[in-house]
Amino acid sequence: ExxxxxxxxAPGDLNRVFFTSxxxxxxxxxxxxxxNYFKLTGKPGKHKVISRAIAYHGTTQGALSITGLPGLKAPFEPLVPSTFRVPNTNxxxxxxxxxxxxDGSDPEAFGRWAADQIAVAIENEGxxxxxxxxxxxxQNAGGCFPPPPGxxxxxxxxxxxYDVLLVSDEVICAYGRLGHMFGAERYGYQPDIITSAKGLTSGYSPLGAMIASDRVYEPFAHGTETFLHGYTFGGHPVSTAVALKNMEIFEDEKINEGVREREGAFRSTLEKLLDLPIxxxxxxxxxxxxxxxxKDKATKETFDEDESERLLRGFLSKALxxxxxxxxxDDRGDPVIQLSPPLVCxxxxxxxxxxxLRSVLTEAAGLL
Structure with a gap:
């Protein structure tokens, strides 16, 4: 159910759901x-993955390899090979x-350039x-990078x-965070696979889900082919019951509609902080x-490593x-404060x- x-x-024909923990x-x-899909469709050499700089995708061996944060990866290297990074959309x-x-003044041009770097990477790798x-x-890590238009x-x-699968990693963005069940719906694109978790149960019980298109599932639908993969607690009945009730509440209380109605007010309220020099x-x-x-608003100069350490962990985290x-x-990238308030705010x-924020950031600026 x-x-x-x-x-x-899920958008389009993403009808195949595989539960994880x-x-x-x-x-x-x-x-x-x-x-596995490409091996079954006669293209066994297709195994590499492209992701973005600073992006975070998880801590398991494969997910950490896809992650674009060198500092998080270094203690566990060598990781799974064959992952490559392209620029993000900051x-x-x-x-x-x-x-x-x-310079970012033309968001559409920047978006086109950033997307085209994926084509360059595919060409470079083959x-x-x-x-x-x-x-x-x-993108979460680095401080919420929305996609430019187009x-x-x-x-x-x-x-x-290039016959490459588009995976929309929505572990954070799905289930209301962007005012829709899936971010792909908000931005109008069709992924081949969606990954999700967190908001699926609103955090009350551990559960993740990978959602694949009928096209990706099709090679497994014949003969004795099987996706030989699973997790001990994937699809646990308690977690799935929690998720089902959570989805019902989303519908009954119109959670997504409420986020869409109030997101403009949230943005305009936060933008008041732009008058602060920090x-x-x-x-x-x-x-x-x-x-x-x-550090300098006019030049966009950021803080060095020691300054960032003193600012974020030495003061801001505790003060906030x-x-x-x-x-x-967070300073996985340039120093940022990230906000993801409850969806009923x-x-x-x-x-x-x-x-x-105004009070604490004003005090922080005075300490620099």
Missing amino acids: LAAKIAGY GGGEAVESAWKLAK AYRASEITGGFL ADTVAAVFLEPV YFQRVREICDQ VGDVRGDGFFYGIELV YDAGLYCRA GQEHFDEIEQK
Whole structure:
């Protein structure tokens, strides 16, 4: 019943649901499925994966290999080979990312450029060796990078051109975080596989899901072919019961509709913080936002490693917690504060978030 409900939410013909025990396992499953799929369809050399710089995809061996954060990977190397990184979509840092070619003032041009780097990577590696591209609808690590206009549409074209599977990693973005059940729906693109977890049960019980298209499932539907993969607690009856009830609440209380109605107010409230000298950028969508902190607002100069350590872990993390604001102060990339409030929040909560941030960030700026 839960699988049917998830498939009903998923865009296009993503009708095949494989349950895991969490998000990293869903990513691991997706990579294994992609490789298995191409072996069964006569292209056994297609096994490589492309993902984005700074992106986080999980801690298991395969998912960590796909992750674009060298510091997280170093203690466990060598990891699974055959993963490659392309630039992310941080428009605030577009000039740095493109080597001065674009400055981010034309989001569509930046999105086209960023998507085209995937084609360059596929060409460099050889299209007959690349199985999948793993992308989050809004990239989490680095501080909430939304896709520029047209980005995912161009990525879809590239994947079709080179026969590469598009995996939408929605472990964070699915189930209401962006005001839709899936981020792919919000941004209007069709993935071949979706990975999800977290919001599937609203965190009350561990459960992940990999959702595959009928096309990807088709080679396994004949004869004795089997996807030889599974997890001890994948599809656990308690977790699936929790998820099913959670989905019912989403429908009954119109959770997604509420996020879409209030996301503009959330954005405009957070953007008030742009008057602070330490706040360089406010970005995100739905109820998922990052606030990038800068040393010099005019030049976008960021903090060095020691300054970032003192700012984030030496002050901000504790100060924000003590102020009653539970959020993430993160420097996987440039220093940011990330916000993902409960999906039922309203203006009174947005105002409280802004006021607490304003107070703490003002104090932080005075310490620098």
